[in-house]
Amino acid sequence: AQKVTQAQTEISVVEKEDVTLDCVYETRDTTYYLFWYKQPPSGELVFLIRRNSFDEQNEISGRYSWNFQKSTSSFNFTITASQVVDSAVYFCALNAGGTSYGKLTFGQGTILTVHP
Amino acid sequence: GAGVSQSPSNKVTEKGKDVELRCDPISGHTALYWYRQSLGQGLEFLIYFQGNSAPDKSGLPSDRFSAERTGGSVSTLTIQRTQQEDSAVYLCASSLVGGASGANVLTFGAGSRLTVL
Numbered sequence: 001a002q003k004v005t006q007a008q009t010e011i012s013v014v015e016k017e018d019v020t021l022d023c024v025y026e027t028r029d030t031t032y033y034l035f036w037y038k039q040p041p042s043g044e045l046v047f048l049i050r051r052n053s054f055d056e057q058n059e060i061s062g063r064y065s066w067n068f069q070k071s072t073s074s075f076n077f078t079i080t081a082s083q084v085v086d087s088a089v090y091f092c093a094l095n096a097g098g099t100s101y102g103k104l105t106f107g108q109g110t111i112l113t114v115h116p
Numbered sequence: 117g118a119g120v121s122q123s124p125s126n127k128v129t130e131k132g133k134d135v136e137l138r139c140d141p142i143s144g145h146t147a148l149y150w151y152r153q154s155l156g157q158g159l160e161f162l163i164y165f166q167g168n169s170a171p172d173k174s175g176l177p178s179d180r181f182s183a184e185r186t187g188g189s190v191s192t193l194t195i196q197r198t199q200q201e202d203s204a205v206y207l208c209a210s211s212l213v214g215g216a217s218g219a220n221v222l223t224f225g226a227g228s229r230l231t232v233l
Contacts, residue, residue, distance in 0.1 A: 045224040106159035
């Protein structure tokens with residue numbers, strides 16, 4: 001069975017602070033994919049990043065960066081110099097179990113509030 | 117269309133009534149998914165369509181739930197004899213390729229919020 005844990009239910013920061021959202025996953029599969037999605041108040045889940053289990057390189061995209069560590073089964077997400085527009089619910093998700101399509105196991109989500 | 121469209125955006129119904137939720141995926145996306153987002157259960161997979169067939173219905177919570185897809189495009193999720201625990205946001209997603217590696221990136225709609233009184 002697959003499982004994703006986002007231990008932080010809510011995080012509140014002041015603009016320009018850096019913030020890290022934690023994600024820990026469980027799977028017995030050696031091939032799997034990890035995702036981060038953002039859900040703003042409009043409700044649509046917006047894709048941020050996808051990582052496969054064979055690629056542990058960290059990735060940076062503007063103010064966003066991701067740290068994938070197989071040794072600790074973690075895929076953490078850092079926002080540098082946060083902005084009010086970053087306020088949203090962020091979900092970490094796992095695709096594993098041998099499924100060849102987009103069947104995702106989601107974490108419970110982290111509500112991020114960035115105050116001006 | 118430009119994105120995944122869902123209707124209605126909000127639906128309030130009485131317990132025991134049937135409801136239909138509609139999803140119009142991105143044009144050309146062969147794979148379509150229904151997910152449910154509720155306070156208690158979080159985001160849960162319901163069903164996956166590849167074309168008009170549904171090779172994975174494992175997430176449908178009971179036989180009151182059914183879904184179909186016609187013409188490889190629009191999908192309808194039907195909930196019969198609604199119960200209060202069915203109250204949730206029902207999200208539809210589509211992707212370009214359904215049968216390839218699990219690296220598919222899903223594009224989600226804004227969801228249909230269902231409230232069962």
